[in-house]
Amino acid sequence: MRHVNEPNVGRLNKSSFDCFGLAGKVLLDWCSHALTGRYNQKVEFSQNVLEGLWCYLDDLLHSRKLHSLLKQGKTISLRLNMAQLLLDRLQECARVGSKSLVCVSTILSVCQGLLSSPALSSVFTTKYELIADLLAKLCSLACRELQQPLLTEPLMTESVTCQDEVITSDLDSTQIEPIIERSSDLPELAANKSPPKPKEKLRAANLFEVLLQVLSSYLSVQRQQANPNRVFTMVTNQLIQPLVLLRHLLTSGEFASAHIHLRLRQQLSRDIRIKIDSILHLALFPSEHLTYYKEELLPSKEDSGKRGLGGAKGPFKPVSVILSKLSAQGYCEVHQHYTVKSNTLSLLFKFFLESYGKGRGESEEVHRMLCFYFLTRLVPTLDVCVDELSSAKADQPVSVSPGQKSPPASLCFPESWSLALLAVESLLSQALSADIYNVAADRIRHGEVQLKFYRTLGQMLINHAQPSIPAWYRCLKVLLSLNHLIIEPDLDQLSSSAWVNSECMEARVQRARQLLACSLLQTYTKLRQLPRLFSELLSVICQPALDNLRPPLLSEGISSMLRTCLLDTPPSQCLEICSLVLESIRRCILPDLLKEESETEKIGENKEMKVDQEREDASRKLLSLSQLLHGVLFSLKTLDSASPLPIVRQSQGLMEEMQQVVKELLLLLLLTEKKAVKANISPAPRTTRKGKKNLDHKESERVSESKKGALWEQKTQEAALLLRYTLVEVDTLFNIHCSKYTSLDSAQTAAARKTEDCASVLTCKESLLSGEILPARLESSRSPMSCLLLKLLTLQQMKKVLLDAPLLSEPSTAALLNRAAQFILSKSEMEVSLDGEQLWDGQIASVNASSYLVAHWYIVTSNLPLIAPYLSREDVGCIADVLVSSLLSSHADGGKDRPAGWLTVSLISSQLLQSAVLAELPSLFSATVCSLTQRIVCILKAAHVPNVSPTVLKFQVKGIGAYTLERNAGQPPLSTIIAEDILASSKTGEMSVLLTDTQNKELVNLLQILTDLNPDGMNSEDLSSIFLLLFFMLTSTSSQLDQKATDPPESGDDARFLVKLLRILTCLLEGRNFQSVLKLIHAGTLLQASVSSLIWHSNNGKFRATSSSDWLDLIKAVQGFIRSLVQLIIIRNSSVRLNLEQFASYLTSKEMASMQIVAPSLAVVSGKPDPGAPVLNVHILMASLTSFSQALTSNLGRSKPMDQTLSQMLTRTTAALGPAVKYVLKPQALSQSVIQPASILGQAFVVEVVTVMLHCELSSLSVEDENKQNDTQPTLSHMTLYLGCCQQILKELSCAHRPLDFLVSSLHFLSAFYKAVEKTRGEKEEEHGEEKKAGEELDELYMQILHNVHRLLTASWLSTNDVCELEPAVQELLRHLVEKSTTSRFNLLLLLIRDGLDTGKLRAGSYREVLSAVIIIKLLSCCQLPELCAKALWLIAPQIISAMVFLVKSSTQDISLTHSFTVPTVMSMTSLLRQGEGLITNPHHVILVLGALQSMPLDHLTPPVYQSAFLAVHEALFAFIQCHPQVMLNAAPSFLNVFYRLVASIMQEGRQRGDSDTDSDVYLQCSRLIERMYSHIAATAENFTTLSAFMVAQYVTELQKVTLRPDVKLHLTEGIYRILDLCTEQDIKFLTAGLQMGVREVFNELYSSYTHYHKAQRQGEDKYTV
DSSP: OHHHHGGGHHHHHHHGGGSOSHHHHHHHHHHHHHHHHHHTTSSOOOHHHHHHHHHHHHHHHHOHHHHHHHHTTOOOOOOTHHHHHHHHHHHHHHSTTOOOSSOHHHHHHHHHHHHTSHHHHHHHHTSHHHHHHHHHHHHHHHHHHHHHHHHSGGGGGOOOSSHHHHHTTTSOHHHHHHHHHHOTTSOOOSTTOOOOOHHHHHHHHHHHHHHHHHHHHHHHHHHHOSOHHHHHHHIIIIIHHHHHHHHHHHHOGGGHHHHHHTTOOHHHHHHHHHHHHHHHHHHHSOGGGHHHHHHHHSOGGGOOSOOOSOGGGOSOOHHHHHHHHHHOSSSSOHHHHHHHHHHHHHHHHHHHHHHHSOOOTTHHHHHHHHHHHHHHHHGGGGTOSOGGGGGGGTTOOOOOOTTOOOOTTOOOOOSOHHHHHHHHHHHHHHHHHHTOOOHHHHHHHSTTHHHHHHHHHHHHHHHTOOTTOHHHHHHHHHHHHHOGGGTGGGHHHHHIIIIISOOOOOHHHHHHHHHHHHHHHHHHHHTTOHHHHHHHHHHHHTSOOSSSOOOOSSOHHHHHHHHHHHHTSOHHHHHHHHHHHHHHIIIIIHHHHSOOHHHHHHTHHHHHHHHHHHHHHHHHHHHHHHHHHHHHHTTSOOOOTTSOHHHHHHHHHHHHHHHHHHHHHHHHHHHHHHHHHHHHHSOOOOOOSTTHHHHHHHHHHHHHHHHHHHHHHHHHHHHHHHHHHHHHHHHHHHHHHOTTOOOHHHHHHHHHHHTTOHHHHHHHHHHHHHTTTSOHHHHTTOOHHHHHHHHHHHHHHHHHHHHOHHHHTSTTHHHHHHHHHHHHHOHHHHTSOOOTTOOBOSOGGGOOTTTHHHHHHHHHHHTHHHHGGGSOHHHHHHHHHHHHHHHHHHHHHTOOOOOTTOBOHHHHHHHHHHSSTGGGOHHHHHHHHHHHHHHHHHHHHHSBOSSSOOGGGGOEEOSSSTTOEEOOTTOOOHHHHHHHHHHHHHHHTOOOEEEOHHHHHHHHHHHHHHHTSOGGGSOHHHHHHHHHHHHHHHHHEEEOOOTTOSSOOSSOHHHHHHHHHHHHHHHHTTOTTTHHHHTTSOHHHHHHHHHHHHHHHHHTTTTTTOOHHHHHHHHHHHHHHHHHHHHHHHHTTSSHHHHHHHHHHHHTSHHHHTTTSOOGGGOTTTSSOOTTHHHHHHHHHHHHHHHHHHHHHHTTTSOHHHHHHHHHHHHHHHHHHHHHHHHHHSOOOHHHHSSOGGGSOOHHHHHHHHHHHHHHHHHHHHHHHHHOOSOOOOOOTTHHHHHHHHHHHHHHTTTSOOOHHHHHHHHHHHHHHHHHHHHHHHHHHHHHOOHHHHHHHHHHHHHHHHHHHHHHHTOTTOOHHHHHHHHHHHHHHHHHHHHTOOHHHHHHHHHHHHHHOOHHHHHTTOHHHHHHHHHHHHHHHTSOOOHHHHHHHHHHHHHHHHHHHHHHHHHTTSGGGIIIIIHHHHHHHHHHHHHTTTTOOOHHHHHHHHHHHHTOOOSSOOHHHHHHHHHHHHHHHHHHHHHOHHHHHHTHHHHHHHHHHHHHHHHHHTBOOSSOOTTHHHHHHHHHHHHHHHHHHHHTHHHHGGGHHHHHHHHHHHHTTOOBOHHHHHHHHHHHHHHHTTOOHHHHHHHHHHSOHHHHHHHHHHHHHIIIIIIHHHHHHHTTOO
16 A cells, blocks of 8 residues: 555645545545554555645645535535544644654644534534543643743744744754654754744744634533533643643743744734633533532531532532642643742632622622632632631631641741732732622621631731732732721731831832822721821831831822822811821920930930930931821811811910920920030040040040931921921911911010010011021031921011011011022022932922922022012022023933923923013013023124124123123113124125034024013013024024035024024014114114025025925015014004015015026135025015015005005015016926925915915905096906916816815915906906806806815815815805805805715715715805805705714714714714704704714724714704704703713723823813713703703713723713702602612712712802802
């Protein structure tokens, strides 16, 4: 047989499978028979024949002919022993050390071919054991493949053709060599093997595709099994271990490199995991096994009494079986075993909860307890618990891993605390989410078995704390959420380990620690036991510290949560907390600080050192307690006149007690000061030579001890100042808002006033500045916090002095206020270089040496209105210099990333610059402008001056800063000198200052600061100086070229610099004091100089390397400057004729007309004229003429003399524009067109210029029509040009892809052109009677424009956003078309709309044609129509609405059309509803729109699409409320159903997600709209009162399903409060009784917050409502 078949294999491989018929079936059977005989050793043939047979079988199974026969129902079967044959081959491949004779990829391909058809897969699926065995072997193969790159490092970057070569790579070379010899296709495994091919890696990934196919087949077979016990046994015996290992390898990030190496796609990996989860879920926890789990887990008293299978082997215990399989060794690497086990336990608990966690009625509690007992079996498996955890399980022992023996009550330490805590966290979180712990039921019916278990677990976590692992904090947080009684017995240890003494400062740990602390605050706030929590916290703080450095007690997040919690806490409890803090200071801290001096002297030097250490520890605790008291007092609600008298008295007593503590601390510091002074002046003792060495050693010890003494004194000083500042702030606040409260300071002041001793009051205020309250020896080394607190206290004293009218009138008060302001500013500290990278989180407690400068700058800038009037000119200049310097440093740093909410000096300066405060401080604003001016002059002075130096550069500069510019005696002001330099420069036409690249960048940074300054805040002198200086830069500065460079620079820095300069100059034109500039120099001169300077730059090649976009920006900038300045001239009537005539004459002069001729003498820099300059010069001329003409046109109609003047100038500018446009449109020579990118200006700009020409001519015609006496025919001088442009635009508008700016400018031109034709041809009709001919021309133009606009809107290359940007231009065009339209023309438009609203086109996929009609309807509805046309439109409006409703319902079937078609159609209907107010008489047609809104898709949309759909529905509903209120009331249920869809959708989209939400603003805006809609509904209270309870019920039903994000929930809650205002008491009772259990709890919480917050506030507002 071997000799017969061997020669034919090669031929069979080539062509036999192509002719698949009866012979093919025979060959398939023969092939499988031959392979079976070969492996059964009945037949022998060579390796080549064996490989050929496998390949031939693979080809047969994948042939198209075979699959077509199978689809036809033909029966094709394989031998059943083929399955076992494949399983044996896979077993060979997976076995370590074995040698496979066939490539694994071929075996896998054969398996894939068999499983691809139900008829062929029957060889495996007919027997459950076979498919399970196949799955187990493939899982093992996949696990080995995933781990292989880690086991054999060299293979990680290589790839092989056959899978078995990868798997058996640990074989020696002698075993691999024969395979290589026999297979010429296989790559080499030697060191010099070729790089991997993509095809080879795809073959490696083939294993996982086959695995997914096998998983699907197995899952199908498993579901068909009638005996769940058989499935359970099969899965636990053969599959659970390889499946969970494979799942771990697919999910673990440790093996991500293997996924990349094997080309394992993420979606494929996810699909495999889903299949594995389904197999384990269905096999291990079927509904039929509920009884067995109850028998094993529940105690005997809760057993159902039924006993299942077991017999002689005992009862069936599924939990023990599963845990024993997971705990067994051998199915994975030893180092992976615990990881796999811990990950799998949380997965099993998830499956268990999904299968058995839900019940109904009485069984619900049984199911919860069953889940709990299953949890008690899982937790000990992680080795994290004492044996007491299993005491709740009756006589059920905990299943442990082999070899794991733990004595009673001893702790089983886990292999990895991190993994164990992650698993415990997952288990507890699932238990919390599933609500398996009912506190009341557990206490009443189950003897608190759950509480005991959780408490034991909590004690273990606290006793063996792992504060460096974030999961440890999260476990405690979940236990706290389950029941606060779980951790309450160990609250002090928890506060110590997880809050006060948590040493790990890693970001993830700090985040978890903060969340736990916030959860503690929230929980005890809800329990109204916040003082108890603080009592435990204070006891921990007062304990001896574990080390010298404790972490900050109140981080930013904890402080924020504390503020929120204290607002919900009764005032009495807040004051109780403050009293507890003060009591702790008095009882625990002050005794350690107030040691008796005599006792200190007696105990000797060693004991004294110990006392200093105790004092240092006590001072740290004192500072922590002071910070805590500061945080509490600054967060609680202030007293007001409505506060109860007992609360006021309690507050008064607290303030007095706090004042006493502050006095004792200050007294302690003064006594220490006196002791130090006494020690310093005492005579030195005599010493002998022998004792001199000992004395030196003691002196060095005393130095270190003095440092320690200074340290505790410093901390005590900080605490005393913080307490005093807190006392002053809170005392003042209480005194302002509560008339019953008596301020401590006011009481002393009143007593002094009775004795008429104002001097003593002033001395009291002044004492704070003199440093008398602090030790003099510590004054030079004050800590940053102390300095900051002293400044804050000084600010408070200044406020009190300013509010005290009698004291303010004292002569010495002014000097005191000046000293106070200078002390707060501390000019010496401000002159230190401010580092822009220093960060501060805004907390006083976090102020240190690295953040002090930021905090100091923040205090100075935030209190500028208070201190600025009392600062000298030099001090204000110092602030301005710091402001500018910090902003410049931020530009240099590039704005590096900083944590959210943190402050830097540059950020504070930027906020000050952009605020309105700076403009309200004229002295500081002027100093800032002077500082900028001085810096610009310094840069210009350092620049190269080729010829005569301008006069402005001869100013003497004392230094960098404000007020450093000096001029010689008798010299005119700076602004006057600059104006003279500008005039001189404009006459010579040369640049007098050449700037380097570095100087250019410095100037750009200064210009950026100037951009943020409000020009209205500048006085006349500053505005004149800075404007003329910047204009001098425009006309007299240029970039300096390198002498060695022959070519100009390749960047457009010159153009970008000029753009910035022109934009700032345009902004400064709007200053209210700009008239002072025009007194120094004529506006016409400014206009002429600006244009001539640009032409100079162009002629000298400065724009040769400018890109088209930069060149267009420059053109737009110069247009904006000219337009603004001309507008200013006309509005302020500033020598209008003189200035405008000067500029118009310049633009229309012969020199400008012959711009293409470049004088060689102007080419100073390059030595030769720029060949591209003529085109650029014409562009500048066109831009100048266009902007000048636009400004003139916009000011027509002011007065007849003005109109005549402007009209004459318009005639001249239009005449000059014509040749320029023709020159640009003329084909350019090659040397001119390609020499530089900027030489080709966009088509849009040219069209805009022609449009402006047309507007100018039309405006001139209008002025002439008013003044002319005889009836002459109006004509346009450039009609041929306009007509040519119109024809070209109509030809190019919709034929191909065009830039958006060109489309917009073209539509604007068509609007103007149609208006012009209508004006000229219409009047021609009346005059000459040629009505028919002219009417036909106008009709033809009308149809051409309409047809092209329609085609444009249907263009496939226009996106939805592009269409939205085109809509304003299209609407303007439609307005001109229909403004004077005849009925015949309007009928053409309506016919176009009718043809567009065809649902057949939508079904055929041509939705853009329909969309074009929809957009035209929306825009047309907003146009002002002639009376007949308007009647026609609103007559057919109901039919249009009906058609669009049908279109919306049809388009919603395809969700991909939502953004592109459905939303615009709904917006069009909304426009019809708005404009049809009072015109659509039949309410039925209005109600139809609600049906369309009901079908609008709102689910499974991307955030941008969702926002557009949401906004469309919301605007439609708002149109109902605003324009059709009566229809809305008649259809209120339908209206509310649509609105309910919006509410439900935003609740789903706005729910909390684990991943970072980058589109949070979208859902936040939608929630605001919901709040607004609720308010509008509530405004019609008399009509919606009966439905208000229904709306509240819908809201809480949806709210119960999700957990909303706080910002979204805030707006939705505020909205539903408006509806609760409409609910009567009977409605509330109805809701309380009628809602289901879970929903009722949500409603009760909502109504409680409504009563607590909103209702009380509304009642308070009602008192002031008439």
